[in-house]
Amino acid sequence: MLNLTYLALLEPGEDGCYGISFPDLPGCFSFADNLAEAEQMAAEAAELHIYGMERDGEAIPEPSTSLSKDITKDMLVMPVTVHPDLYRMKRDNERVKTNITLPAWLKRMAEEKKVNYSRLLESALLEYLQLPTANK
Incomplete structure (x- = not known):
């Protein structure tokens, strides 16, 4: 250090x-x-x-x-x-707020399933960018 x-x-x-x-x-x-x-x-x-x-x-x-x-x-x-x-x-490593735009029907379905958007988007981005999950 x-x-x-x-x-x-x-x-x-x-x-x-x-x-x-x-x-x-x-x-x-x-x-x-x-x-x-x-x-x-x-x-x-x-x-x-x-x-x-x-x-x-x-x-x-x-x-x-x-x-x-x-x-x-x-x-x-x-x-x-x-x-x-x-x-x-x-x-x-600070969390930052990010706005997204979705079709209304998709948002309704996600809310019904109680989707955690932050967790889902973070996981999807790590996978998409081919980054190891340990880098969170």
């Missing part, structure tokens, strides 16, 4: 809130209402950002081990460890 530790910059705002950014992950930003929430929000943002980069075929940047004083001025620096492999497995 791959674990990556990125340095997050926390910019203090009014009322104890924080803006969160990652110099190594351009475009990755988050927000937290307080310092306790900042760690969780930073990890979620980084994992989602890396997941998106992987899906887009982009290279994942190596984490920096230190940041210059110019970048960190007036900021808090927090190491954030992410687990891209675990996050990918979680996201790729």
